[in-house]
Amino acid sequence: MSGRTLVRGDGTPLWQQLLADLRRRLEDGEFDAALPGEFALAAEYGVSRYTVREALRRMREDGAVVAGRGRVARPAGPGGRAGDIEQPLDEPYSLYVAVEAAGRTQRSVVRTFEVRADGVIATRMGLEESTPLVHLERLRLADGEPLAVDRVWLPEAVAAPLLDVDFTHTGLYPEYRRRCGIRVDGGDENIRAVIPGRGEQELLGIGADVAVLSIERLGLSGDRPVEWRHTLVRGDRFSVTARFSAHAGYRVDLAESGTDTPTPPRVSTP
Known part of the structure; x- marks a missing residue:
């Protein structure tokens, strides 16, 4: 009854x-x-x-x-938006998937999409400094509201076919697999809270009192570096979650405060 x-x-x-x-x-x-x-x-x-x-x-x-x-x-949360988009730590980070899974409408404003050389980024990827990189910068929207500023660099040698893609309504990883045969299946990631600069605050539509999650990722396909990504996600609309159990557990190696090259957080399940 x-x-x-x-x-x-x-x-x-x-x-x-x-x-x-x-x-x-x-x-x-x-x-x-x-x-x-x-x-x-x-x-x-x-x-x-x-x-x-x-x-x-x-x-x-x-x-x-x-x-x-x-x-x-x-x-x-307050206003019906706070913390409504989650990213589990036990699977590859994808804003596109996280937004869709939350039942929100995904859209991007492409700000930069070009081939350029960037010695700093190439070095972070373990490549020669002069290596041409496909650089894609997007303002990511959820239900028409700014969610993140997303910047990604990919080796042109493998990512050149992506230059014909309209990334307004599609995710990067599905196209990377379909057009280039590249699957990002591992890597290292660093997540920390920061206060963004004024320009990024204006892009995201937030004030100086709102922190963002700064996510830096070296994406690998097998052992091959195929992506460097830096994303700033609004902390009032996005959260990171972890699952664990007494049997499998999980481990997070936090970056040491004050170091110039922090160790990225790692999540492992034996």
Whole structure:
């Protein structure tokens, strides 16, 4: 027997009744961390999962809750946006995938897309300083709002076919695999909180009091360096999560404060 009853046959769709009750319970502070899962809500109200999904979809659309693919819905942060996009530490970082998984609309404004030589970046990738690199800089948007400034460098010798791609609505990694046969399957990454410069604050639409996550990545395909990436992600809209267990566990080697060449964080699962 269900714990809550919806009225059938009065002309009001069940999903609409469920939506109203879930909103009321949300406003009353009943769901501090997360809403019950679809099965639990279906059993509690005596309705189908389709009805539950429709109600939750409406709540996501109006910003009341956020939910990634395969995850329970949870109350949104202030303004319905804070922290609504997550990136697990146990899989390759991808803004495109993270934004799509959060149910947001992904779009990019391409600011720079050219071939250039950059000795500093080439050295970081273990390449000769004069190596030509494909440089792509994008302002990443989620639901039309600035989320990140993303800069990536790729060896032209393998990445030249990407110069014909429109990266306004597509992710880099799928195109890298499809057009160049390159799969980024490993690497080193450094994540730290910083206060961006004024120009980047204006791009991201944030004030001086909002920190961003600075993510630097050396991407590898096997043992071959195929990517250097520097991304600044709004800290009020993005979070990094980790999964662990008593059996497998995880390990993060943090960068030592004050060093010129910090050790990138590493996450391992035996």
